[in-house]
Amino acid sequence: KNQVEQSPQSLIILEGKNCTLQCNYTVSPFSNLRWYKQDTGRGPVSLTIMTFSENTKSNGRYTATLDADTKQSSLHITASQLSDSASYICVVSARGSTLGRLYFGRGTQLTVWP
Amino acid sequence: EPEVTQTPSHQVTQMGQEVILRCVPISNHLYFYWYRQILGQKVEFLVSFYNNEISEKSEIFDDQFSVERPDGSNFTLKIRSTKLEDSAMYFCASSPKGQNTGELFFGEGSRLTVL
Numbered sequence: 001k002n003q004v005e006q007s008p009q010s011l012i013i014l015e016g017k018n019c020t021l022q023c024n025y026t027v028s029p030f031s032n033l034r035w036y037k038q039d040t041g042r043g044p045v046s047l048t049i050m051t052f053s054e055n056t057k058s059n060g061r062y063t064a065t066l067d068a069d070t071k072q073s074s075l076h077i078t079a080s081q082l083s084d085s086a087s088y089i090c091v092v093s094a095r096g097s098t099l100g101r102l103y104f105g106r107g108t109q110l111t112v113w114p
Numbered sequence: 115e116p117e118v119t120q121t122p123s124h125q126v127t128q129m130g131q132e133v134i135l136r137c138v139p140i141s142n143h144l145y146f147y148w149y150r151q152i153l154g155q156k157v158e159f160l161v162s163f164y165n166n167e168i169s170e171k172s173e174i175f176d177d178q179f180s181v182e183r184p185d186g187s188n189f190t191l192k193i194r195s196t197k198l199e200d201s202a203m204y205f206c207a208s209s210p211k212g213q214n215t216g217e218l219f220f221g222e223g224s225r226l227t228v229l
Contacts, residue, residue, distance in 0.1 A: 004156075031214045031215070032214065032215050041203075041222075041223070041225075042222055042223070043118070043205050043207075043220030043221050043222050043223055044157070044205075044220050045220070046217060046218065049215060049217070051215055089157065091157075093214055093215075095214065097170070097214065098162050098169050098170045098212065098214070099145060099147075099162070099209055099211075099212050099213065099214055099216050099218065100145070100147035100159060100161075100162035100169075100170070100207065100209075100218065101159055101162065101170055101172075102159055102218075103159075104156045104157040104158070105156065106155070106156050107156075
């Protein structure tokens, strides 16, 4: 069964600190993995998209890694800001499926305190 | 910056009533999608739409759901006879291309509450 699991479920950090969020998936055959940021009551916003051949990808203070062999990904946030408080969702696509047929994780709820 | 817009932002309806959720995708996009997110749960794929027909639908998208692109700008999701379990946030998304690695742009969502 195609599933995406994320950990931790929630995380509280102080402003300026770094953090790493984890994602494990069983989606097969794998096509690509995305990280989205979702503010409360808003739609998800894309942070990164990684294909099978990509191990790491950065977008500003966000760095995503992918290990397609172990089917794991991480999202590292550097020098956190209050505006980073949001849910971070790992989303995986299977090869051969249409673009929108995505498998979502439950998300990690990140809270950044001043 | 172009964005996907959804209306209404919140709708409250009685069980058994029909509901239409509206979306205006980004103007040059060709592929359209609906997702739902029950409170505290994962976002779930409902349906993808291209060239005026459904490309793919999930097991959630049963006969009570339908989608339509009635004109050149709107993309609608109709729920024929709402149930309590249809209460959720419904997200519309669009993309310019359909390849699997393409970028998806989500709207802000429409919150549906069924009483």
